[in-house]
Amino acid sequence: MPLDHYVSQVHLRQFYSPSLGGLMFAVRKSDGKVYHCNSKSVCRIEDVSSNSYLRKDRLIEEFLRFVEPKYNQSLNKIRANIFDQECILSIAGFVAYVMACSPAGIRILSDPLRASFESTSAILDRDGDLPSAPEILGGKSLTELLEDGTLSLTIDPKFPQALGIKSIIGWVSVFGNSRWEILRNEEADTPFFTSDFPVGLESSPDPRVLNRIVPLAPNLAIRICPDIHLSGQQPDLSFKTFEVRQRKLKRREVAEINRCIVRCAEDNVFYRDDLDWVVPFISKHRYYHVEGVTQRIPHGSGFLNVSTQRIISTKLA
DSSP states (O other): OOEEESSOHHHHGGGOBTTTSSBEEEEETTTOOEEEEOGGGSSEEETTTOOTTSSSTTHHHHHHTTTGGGHHHHHHHHHTTOOOHHHHHHHHHHHHHHHHHSHHHHHHHHHHHHHHHHHHHHHHHHTTOSOOOOGGGTTOOHHHHHHTTSSOOOOOTHHHHHHHHHHHHHHHHHHHTSEEEEEEOOOTTSOOOEESSOOEEEEOSSTTOEEEEEEEETTEEEEEEOOGGGTTSOOOTTOTTOEEEEEEOOHHHHHHHHHHHHHHOSSEEEESOOOTTHHHHHHHHOSEEEEEEEEEEEETTEEEEEEEEEEEEOOOO
């Protein structure tokens, strides 16, 4: 079986350190360990791009042909302030692929499925459509058994991944037809990081919308500000409503983006330069990750599930 990368190697190579000769620095959030690695040895899982729930189990590989080979060229275009269809598709596609196929993305996509099952079981229990558990389990309802941990729901990670892959073109269309801010970092002593989930979350003026912060290279990142009105519309890969603005960041703003990148990373943070402040900074912000959060609201005879994503503390009290 192939070892597939869920974060493109062409992206990770942008963060190679000149001092390491084909390697980059890394910190593992789970234990704080600092190590060196190359793009081939990280962010890969056996057969991650195969999915038997899809009619063509390697369908995502066809999509990636329009994304990965164009990444470096797209960065050059962004630096030159050129935004053609090929460039927008490559970068928006990179973001969408990480959201669909990375371990963090699959975990996040699992939450609405879990919430849907729990809401359905609660409705069936309430209406008397499910029998109580046997006495050995206390005669409890399914909802009670789930709530007290006697039973747990296991979701095949390939199923939410399949849903994500089926949504990729829609995500690319929304991202590519929305406003981007090109974030230029000229602070030589404060380069951007990247990670095994390089799609940071940021609140926006509209509480329904989360901006995406995506590092592209140590001196370049983008803020994608999704247009909520594009959700559910027919995909448009001509990107005719694409908007862009340029921003040169101050050191404080770069630090805020790096904080977001670290907090949203699943476990591994990668960086180019072994500066004195980097490891303490990552250690300070490593006890967070992104989770799917679903609010269950009573509605008529059932429930309305409202799902979103949040940066959640993982540190035990």
